[in-house]
Amino acid sequence: MAERKASIPEYNVISSTRAQKGWFWRKIKWPIYHIFVGLLAVLMMYPIAWMLLSSFKESRTIFATANTLLPAQWMWDNYITGWKGVGGYSFGHYMWNSLVIVVISTVGVVLSSAVIAFGFARLNFKGRNFWFAIMMVTLMLPHDVVLVPQYIIFTKLGWLNSIYPIVVPQFFGAPFFIFLMVQFIRTIPKDLDEAATIDGCGKFRLFIQIILPLIKSSLATAAIFSFYWRWEDLLGPVLYLNSPDKYTVSMGLKMFLDSESSSNWGAMFAMSIVSLLPVVAIFFAFQRHIVEGISSSGIKG
């Protein structure tokens, strides 16, 4: 205890509370911190780990052995049966359908949002503030209010059972992405624009050749979130896709759930894991963009 006393004068300059607890506290502070934060991390990850490892167990034993994490015997059978799919199409077919929707939507939404964002951030025109305010309101508008009329409009257009109702609206920009890119463009010094304009560069060329390359990182952020939202989307496919031939990954999983029984838990878990693989892979590859996107604009993940 003598050492503890000795440390007091040295530390009460910085913090009186820290000094009272002395060397012992300083020594155990970080281990306690890591135990606490680490335990919470384990708790957060446990459900995912459980589903992942259960997918390697024999289907019938999953709930009988739910209290043990590791399978007694590792097996790939669930992945093989799961990949065969339900409803007459393989799971790969559903993955392909999702990929088509994701790629078309993402190209559409990123390009159109960039064009619109440039207009808001760099061009002076009458009514700009008005339209920007409208955009900020649509950002907060509950989607439920347009659900029914949109369905009616798309039905009248004869777009049911096609991907049009899902992908076409993406080509008109998404408020979250427009807002994100406007914020980004505003950080680019305006001198660049002026120099380019003096050199006789038109607005369109200014956008394509100067601004677009400089906002690459916000384009990537928008593309990543668009990928997530379209890949995980359930409501769109539930409403607009009626034949299993056009079903997406979410619909494939829903079909597993609808035919749930003790013999296919394993396959359902296995395909749930497969459906998460692209999402997790992109998350680890582009983490920096994702963290930046959320911190700077409040996009919801």
Next chain:
Amino acid sequence: MAIRNESLKTNLTGYAFISPFIIGFLAFTLIPMFISLYLSFTSYNLFTSPRWIGLGNFEKMFTNDPKYWNSVRVTIYYVFVGVPLRLAFALFVAMVLNTASRMVGTYRTIYYLPSIIGGSVAVSIMWRNIFSEQGIVNHFLMAFGAAPVNWFGNATAALGMLITLSVWQFGSSMLIFLAGLKNISPEMYEAASVDGASPVRKFLNITLPLLSPVILFNLIMQTISAFMTFVPAYVISKGEGGPLDGTMLYSLYLFRQAFMFNNMGYAAAMAWVMLIFIGILTFVLFKTSKMWVFYESEGGGR
């Protein structure tokens, strides 16, 4: 003349760039909203033309549909218990992670991952199964000597299951809080320490006020998105909203009215009531925020 032409050209260029937004806004938001408003005063099943019934839908909703009031009650519990819990948890973890440890990046990744995958059908399937009779949650309860709960036999328990799923996804709010905490200068805390302030006082007098704009932003966005929650309730209850309508969130009930029973007019009326309610709530949050949100520029500047 030349000047007028110049300004006309500038205006035209501006509108050319934002025209996709204007067209999209008219076609997919404004016009549908008017259609929805009209439909809310009609009885419409998609196959025959809409029949004007005045306030009939609203009358039925407010006086003659116990299922509607049940869905309102379930949604209010879901939002007013779930959102504060999630934000409190997000703020707590953000403060814990706001240190100079080398491991913080890893922890942040782990805590954030559930938010990224949370909207997927796969996660809802997972949640359904960890809460099943022999699932890990009941194993966990039994390990601590508690009785297992029949999560799918009890309306309150089922709603609790949905709320824990929403709290589990606290990651995106946590990231926004972390960004806000990084903006608070450490000198403030040091100065408070010299004055002998306790950690609780530092939290109440420095962290909370300086973070209040971020809290307001999170509160509004999370509340709106919580009101619209659909996928977890739809997947976990297999589209039925059960048990005993315990997971019948407003959006799910609206979806069932519109697309299972073809009551398009009734669903449109429900959507408008929700829009007005959310509008009022957001307005009240903004108005009362003057009393509790602290903007740095007013009190001394950066």
